[in-house]
Amino acid sequence: MKSSLKWFAVLTTIVMLFILLGGALVTKTDSGMGCGRSWPLCNGQLIPDKITLELVIELSHRLVSGAGGFMVLILSYMSWKNIGHIREARFLSVISFSFLVLQGLIGAAAVLWSQSDFVLALHFGISLISFASVFLLTLLIFEVDKKFEAEKLIVDKRMRFHIIGILIFSLIVVYTGALVRHTESSLICKDWPLCVNDSPALPSNLYEWVQMGHRAIAGAIFIWVSYVSFIAHKHYKHQKVIYGGWIAAFILVFLQVTAGAFIIFSRLNLYIALAHALFIACFFGVMSYLLLLTSRSKKNALASATHTVNGQDEQPDITPTIPAR
Numbered sequence: 377m378k379s380s381l382k383w384f385a386v387l388t389t390i391v392m393l394f395i396l397l398g399g400a401l402v403t404k405t406d407s408g409m410g411c412g413r414s415w416p417l418c419n420g421q422l423i424p425d426k427i428t429l430e431l432v433i434e435l436s437h438r439l440v441s442g443a444g445g446f447m448v449l450i451l452s453y454m455s456w457k458n459i460g461h462i463r464e465a466r467f468l469s470v471i472s473f474s475f476l477v478l479q480g481l482i483g484a485a486a487v488l489w490s491q492s493d494f495v496l497a498l499h500f501g502i503s504l505i506s507f508a509s510v511f512l513l514t515l516l517i518f519e520v521d522k523k524f525e526a527e528k529l530i531v532d533k534r535m536r537f538h539i540i541g542i543l544i545f546s547l548i549v550v551y552t553g554a555l556v557r558h559t560e561s562s563l564i565c566k567d568w569p570l571c572v573n574d575s576p577a578l579p580s581n582l583y584e585w586v587q588m589g590h591r592a593i594a595g596a597i598f599i600w601v602s603y604v605s606f607i608a609h610k611h612y613k614h615q616k617v618i619y620g621g622w623i624a625a626f627i628l629v630f631l632q633v634t635a636g637a638f639i640i641f642s643r644l645n646l647y648i649a650l651a652h653a654l655f656i657a658c659f660f661g662v663m664s665y666l667l668l669l670t671s672r673s674k675k676n677a678l679a680s681a682t683h684t685v686n687g688q689d690e691q692p693d694i695t696p697t698i699p700a701r
Contacts, residue, residue, distance in 0.1 A: 381454055385514040388447045392507040393657060395444045395476075398437040399483075399503055400653040403557050404646060408486060410434030415487045416442075441480060448473050448510060455513050462516055464668060472509035479503045497554035500653075501547055507657060508664040515665060529615060531673040538604045539670050542597065542625075543663045549597050550656060552590040553636075561587045568640045569595070594633060601629045621666045628659040 402408055410430030411418035418424045418435050452469035459465045479502045486496055531539070556562055561583040565571035571579065571588055579585040601622075608622035635652040642648055 385517045388451045391444045407433040415484045468509045475506035493558040496558045500554040511661045531670045539666045568637045631655045
């Protein structure tokens, strides 16, 4: 694999991460209307004459997203051409670019026509899927599978259930977290882990339900990941990629929950809030790679069984040859 393709893939992955964090920055600083109801221009101008902090944040995000779109398109083409023989490469190429375009369209629609908070909350999740697709393409380009001997990996039914279940559940966590930001429910509950630690009670309004619902779901995924990480530590040490993947997932989900708590303690510190978004992006990337390995498990099992059968059948032929008459 050409080194230029490898480094371009790394650069594209980093840019995708900046797009993800840039979107979070726009939301957290209320900069969505920094360019007014104008897109792709800013206040109807190519070069705005009135500069504000919100305008700089929003315009920077648009520029990085536009550059990222071209980079993903180029990476998708190059991946299709160079590693198209790998089963997942073409699928990931299409998904990465398609979801990035979809993310941009939702962002443009929010600026031009406004959208409900429940629709806007989809934005981060769509960006996350696009980022994960580019991340997986990069791993394929670097031939990480060969280093982990992934072609020999067989994921059993129990582990397959946990990988798929947690990945799907993490999208719900992401959506509810985005909903907290878009409904401005971040500080509706002043305490943690309860809304009001001194007087436990059910939420009394929509904003408290959104906040506490997200906390409950985030707590559930933390417990789930902790449980599966324990299983991996106990039974899967011989499968290094599974074991290492779950240890990484546990560390990231722990950091995610911790950052979520400190967002409340720090009263929405911007750096902690961006770290919160970074940790979930990395966690989703790890889980996506585990899903990719899981999708190959059945094929690996069949190949292993075939190899075993062939090995048993390969006996020396001692039948005497009878001359033809």
